[in-house]
Amino acid sequence: TTTTTTTTRSTHMRLAPGGDAREFLSERVAAALGDEFGSEFASRSVAAVTVATKSEFGDYQCNAALGLAKRVGCKPRDIASRVAARLPTDVFGIEVAGPGFINVRLTDDFLAQTVSALAGGAVPQTQTPQRIVVDYSSPNIAKEMHVGHLRSTVVGDAIANCLELRGHDVVRQNHVGDWGTQFGMLLAHVEDEEWESVSDLVGFYREAKRRFDSDDEFKSRAREKVVRLQAGDVETRGAWERICALSRIEFDEIYARLGIRIEERGESTYQSMLRGVVRSLRDKGIAVESDGAIIVPGDPLIIQKSDGGFNYATTDLAAAAYRTRRLNATRLLYVTDAGQARHFKEVFRVAKEAGLVPPNTELEHVPFGLVQGEDGKKFKTRSGETVRLKDLLDEAEARAAERNPDAAREIGIGAVKYADLSLNRESNYKFSFDKMLSLTGNTAPYMLYSYARINGIQSKLLDDDVVRGDFRITEPEERNLARLLARLAPTLADLESDLRPNILCDFLFDLSQTFNRFYEVCPVAQADDADQKFTRATLCAATASVLKTGLDILGIQTVDRL
Numbered sequence: 001t002t003t004t005t006t007t008t009r010s011t012h013m014r015l016a017p018g019g020d021a022r023e024f025l026s027e028r029v030a031a032a033l034g035d036e037f038g039s040e041f042a043s044r045s046v047a048a049v050t051v052a053t054k055s056e057f058g059d060y061q062c063n064a065a066l067g068l069a070k071r072v073g074c075k076p077r078d079i080a081s082r083v084a085a086r087l088p089t090d091v092f093g094i095e096v097a098g099p100g101f102i103n104v105r106l107t108d109d110f111l112a113q114t115v116s117a118l119a120g121g122a123v124p125q126t127q128t129p130q131r132i133v134v135d136y137s138s139p140n141i142a143k144e145m146h147v148g149h150l151r152s153t154v155v156g157d158a159i160a161n162c163l164e165l166r167g168h169d170v171v172r173q174n175h176v177g178d179w180g181t182q183f184g185m186l187l188a189h190v191e192d193e194e195w196e197s198v199s200d201l202v203g204f205y206r207e208a209k210r211r212f213d214s215d216d217e218f219k220s221r222a223r224e225k226v227v228r229l230q231a232g233d234v235e236t237r238g239a240w241e242r243i244c245a246l247s248r249i250e251f252d253e254i255y256a257r258l259g260i261r262i263e264e265r266g267e268s269t270y271q272s273m274l275r276g277v278v279r280s281l282r283d284k285g286i287a288v289e290s291d292g293a294i295i296v297p298g299d300p301l302i303i304q305k306s307d308g309g310f311n312y313a314t315t316d317l318a319a320a321a322y323r324t325r326r327l328n329a330t331r332l333l334y335v336t337d338a339g340q341a342r343h344f345k346e347v348f349r350v351a352k353e354a355g356l357v358p359p360n361t362e363l364e365h366v367p368f369g370l371v372q373g374e375d376g377k378k379f380k381t382r383s384g385e386t387v388r389l390k391d392l393l394d395e396a397e398a399r400a401a402e403r404n405p406d407a408a409r410e411i412g413i414g415a416v417k418y419a420d421l422s423l424n425r426e427s428n429y430k431f432s433f434d435k436m437l438s439l440t441g442n443t444a445p446y447m448l449y450s451y452a453r454i455n456g457i458q459s460k461l462l463d464d465d466v467v468r469g470d471f472r473i474t475e476p477e478e479r480n481l482a483r484l485l486a487r488l489a490p491t492l493a494d495l496e497s498d499l500r501p502n503i504l505c506d507f508l509f510d511l512s513q514t515f516n517r518f519y520e521v522c523p524v525a526q527a528d529d530a531d532q533k534f535t536r537a538t539l540c541a542a543t544a545s546v547l548k549t550g551l552d553i554l555g556i557q558t559v560d561r562l
């Protein structure tokens with residue numbers, strides 16, 4: 001819907017059907033403040049729009065007036081009235097209350113348009129599309145892909161899905177650890193072994209490490225291998241490629257099971273840039289020599305070791321330059337465990353200071369906590385070994401199969417993902433099969449059953465007879481559901497800025513429960529008249545569609561019937 005109000009500014013955003021009423025309101029309040037009191041007040045933070053604290057107050061509220069009174073020399077109540085007079089009434093029902101609050105209620109007209117748009121599968125779009133690189137998963141070659149990488153994979157994928165569905169141009173990058181000194185020992189070890197024995201890469205890695213730590217001859221041979229690999233020796237490079245390929249087979253199996261599509265661009269691909277990065281930092285006086293190594297002082301970042309080798313940080317500096325200068329991304333996200341916070345803080349600081357990335361590049365570390373066992377200790381198997389991802393997914397599916405043999409994969413994998421996504425990512429997370437597979441509570445099985453049920457209700461309605469009428473809200477439960485559906489847009493906007501998938505999980509859980517309350521008191525097939533039937537059928541269709549969109553973003557595969 002477009003709105004027509006007369007204001008002096010001409011750059012108003014449009015509110016598309018299904019669009020973000022909160023953002024629209026913030027923008028309109030900011031514009032109104034600018035028109036009434038001067039451009040210095042035309043900001044969304046001054047507008048202070050929030051979700052209404054109580055639904056009796058409406059859907060949103062604007063608290064700007066009280067804070068502004070002194071600055072503009074005007075009574076809060078008058079400020080509120082002057083702003084209110086400039087807000088579009090086709091979208092908002094407006095009331096100035098108390099000492100100067102503006103209570104805003106979405107109009108039935110707006111809700112009707114939103115619900116129909118959502119029923120038709122609309123996804124609220126961003127107003128400012130960007131190219132965004134999401135760096136996630138990023139396991140290390142020849143090492144186990146562990147539960148930490150699982151978290152990165154699941155969280156990173158949900159974030160990438162959300163940004164993409166909102167209209168951003170998303171580049172998914174798998175920054176695999178396919179370079180560095182660990183390859184020396186792998187390459188030295190593979191020389192003495194049959195290639196067949198490499199099928200168990202992790203055992204192979206362990207054995208190579210044991211020899212490296214205990215055998216000096218082996219150690220120096222390993223060092224030599226690194227030098228040869230970095231010098232581009234063809235034979236060494238060939239062996240390296242075979243090791244990488246074997247690792248990739250295992251990673252790809254996991255990605256296929258999880259339904260992840262991601263583009264591999266490992267550390268090795270930045271090799272040719274590293275020398276230049278170090279040189280440019282030295283030329284600018286940002287990096288200096290210290291004990292034979294090259295470091296950036298401050299909270300020091302080593303960018304070249306005394307033996308000439310480059311570091312994890314050097315590669316990340318090169319990668320940041322590549323992503324902004326070559327891929328033209330303006331926002332770079334890095335989804336890793338919280339333990340790497342210092343690394344990224346320093347890398348971002350140096351990348352900006354050295355001009356490796358354009359000044360307004362948004363660089364964000366998206367940290368997450370540890371995965372723990374139910375006892376709160378490090379996540380291990382009963383016999384004390386690290387848990388293999390493959391075994392973990394097998395068990396989740398096997399447990400799901402006990403109840404639902406036909407949807408074991410969707411429920412099992414969905415449960416593992418949802419358990420992770422529904423929590424604040426920065427907390428440590430206690431892994432529990434029983435909890436994640438529970439049918440009640442904020443879990444994947446609950447969400448999948450809800451979706452299947454609502455989907456069943458709505459598709460049956462449309463099959464039974466063509467529903468036609470006017471969208472007319474009469475019952476409070478209808479309005480409650482409609483206003484919650486309209487909150488999809490601000491929820492996705494929050495996810496886009498805060499990068500917290502649990503915001504979306506909470507919303508979907510709330511939506512399922514609100515739908516249940518609606519369906520209990522509002523019969524659809526036996527509605528009183530055609531308009532009521534149409535209204536309720538549209539609400540059902542919109543709920544099914546929003547649940548589907550939400551679960552798609554979370555990377556959770558739905559089942560139509562359960």
Ligand code: ARG
Binds near residue numbers: 176
């Ligand atoms: N390979 C690293 C690890 O396993 C994660 C890499 C994250 N991405 C990056 N650009 N540093 O911890």
